[in-house]
Amino acid sequence: MSPDRHLNIVTTFADLGIDQDIIDALASKGIVDAFPIQEQTIPLGLPGQDIIGQAKTGTGKTFGFGIPVVQRLGLNPEHGVKALIVVPTRELAVQVYEDIDLLTSNRSTSVVAIYGGKAYEGQIDQLKAGAQIVVGTPGRLIDLAGQRLLDLSNATEVVLDEADKMLDLGFLADIEKIFQKVPAVRHTQLFSATMPGPIVALARRFMSNPIHIRATDPDEGLTQANIKHLVYRAHSMDKDEIIARILQAEGRGKTVIFTRTKRAAQRLVDELGDRGFNVGGVHGDMGQDQRERSMAAFKAGKRDVLVATDVAARGIDVDDVTHVINHTIPDEDKTYLHRAGRTGRAGKTGIAVTFVDWEDLHKWALINRALEFGQPEPVEIYSSSPQLFEDLDIPAGTKGRLVTAPKAEKPARAPRAERAADVAAEGTAEGGTRRRRRRRGSEAVGSTFVEGSASDSTEYPAPAADRSAEGAGTHDGAGKEHHDGKPAPARRRRRRRGAGGAGAAPVTGA
Structure with missing residues (x-):
């Protein structure tokens, strides 16, 4: 919006017939001037006209529909849900809730945000306490309504915000279910940045003679000029x-x-x-x-x-x-x-x-x-x-x-990984390889003492007498458990030789 145009039109909320307590709430945050979409929709929304508001994101649509909703409910509305604002995402639910909460800060009206990813209990408690305005995502709204924890039968103010996004996310069927739960006679507002055909069809089905307001600057293209x-x-x-x-x-x-x-x-x-x-x-x-x-x-x-x-x-x-x-x-x-x-x-x-x-x-x-x-x-x-x-x-x-910024220490992991790879390649005893070497060593420990080898005795220093004693084990080379008829030491020695080369000569005896 150009500065000249901004100066030549009504810009303050005080000029739009808004209650003083709402004007004061906005002023407390430094919000005094109204954007084009607000200037055009608020005077129509206050008396109850159904509206299709179309304006680019970031131009103040939330106050455009929120101010009429809050003001139409009155200073002291009865307990129970009287207004429903449906949004497509959790993040937007939080944002809209904060804006509506600001508008109601000087009156008794209570607002609750209903969306997934949060515990049910706190949301249900707020509903039971009599919250009058509900801001929610379709899935959680239908869930609570199906459990009869959310009563929408008296929600005479209904808003669909970012309706095009709800269409993109496949919420059309959910929107239809929600409209079946609200009163047939109601004030309905639909706001969106874009207006594809299915959204227009949706408006015709669920709205009563809506006025389509598209707020743009004369020199504005499809994208914002600023x-x-x-x-x-x-x-x-x-x-x-x-x-x-x-x-x-x-x-x-x-x-x-x-x-x-x-x-x-x-x-x-x-x-x-x-x-x-x-x-x-x-x-x-x-x-x-x-x-x-x-x-x-x-x-x-x-x-x-x-x-x-x-x-x-x-x-x-x-x-x-x-x-x-x-x-x-x-x-x-x-x-x-x-x-x-x-x-x-x-x-x-x-x-x-x-x-x-x-x-x-x-x-x-x-x-x-x-x-x-x-x-x-x-x-x-x-x-x-x-x-x-x-x-x-x-x-x-x-x-x-x-x-x-501190220098990253992530590269320190690379040398360890490289050492592990080297260890695995060389067959040395480190990390996981160490455990495998120990198991192999434990299988051959009897042979090392029978043969007098010191290769494994340094890691498994068991006395040779213990291994030769009666009942010391089944793999001591003396038992008949080896069905091939060959003593265990010779058998294991052959495996080691075989690993050293394919052409190793077979061992026929101990």
Whole structure:
């Protein structure tokens, strides 16, 4: 949104007919001016008009639907669920819960977040205590409703947030089940950044004469104008070094790095941490509590780099993210928009850097065409390329390791591994080989004393008399247990000779 346009329109929440206690709650966080989607949806949502709100991520959709929901419930709503907000991911559930909790901070309304990965007991206790607003993911909502622990029969305010993502994640059937549990007469709002055909069909089925509001600036293209997009073709072995140098760019604030897999995310967390960066992760291999702690540390500024998979893309609502880095290119243009939308929020500028592997050039071609970038061929870049330093304002001479970072001790493991390999190759007694040598030695211990050999007696110093005594053992060379009729010492000696060469002459006697 351009500054001139911003000055020529109604911008404050006080001008939109919002209750004073909600205005005060927002002002306590320094939130005074409304974004276009809020200015257009709040006046319609307050009297109960069904709305389809479409605006790019990071433009304030949560307050756009949250303020009408909170205000319509009144200052002191009765106990029991009166409003339901459905979101696709756990991270977004936490984010929306925090925003709605802020809006209700000056009234008695209680909010509860219902999502998987957390214990049922605390969520059930809040429902039993009379929470009026529920923010939840489809799976856990249906689970609790099926157990009759969540009663949605009085939820007259219903919101679907990020409806396109719920469609992508296969939640359409779950959404239909949820709508069967809420009242037929209700106020329904559907918000999304993109509006594919199935979402429009969903709106027609479950909404009553909705008004479709699409909030954009006249000069805005498919991507936000305040985000600088840089697309590079980089070698996979050089990416970590490039990223580490980008993280030392002038003016870099909080940074989100997206990977395709959870394994790649954790590997990058470990690598950047070793290089001295203050980094956290959010991915599917982490427990829900770990993910929430990592996200909270990032929002609070305790960590300034967050490595995440797409599961977190819509739950990172942080105004001061300056850089988004796509370690691997997303599969489609919608995912690209949501990743890049983590920066340039609240009217600020941002930078989105995308790495395209050689085998993923076809994916970039599709995204480039869909988003009208006009850059069919990504620029080939290396960690030492002058263009990288120029594009991202990286100080000359920057290396991929912070000066204060301790040197990694990981290489110390290599010599041990090499020694183990040498030991195994040479047949010396060390580690696991030692145990095998002992077993072999114990089998031949009788023969060494009968033959007078000292090779094994140093490791197994048993007296020869003990071995020759009656009942000393079945492999002392004197028993008839050896069905081939040959004494044990000669037999074992033949095996050793045979191991020394294929042409060794057979031994016929002791």
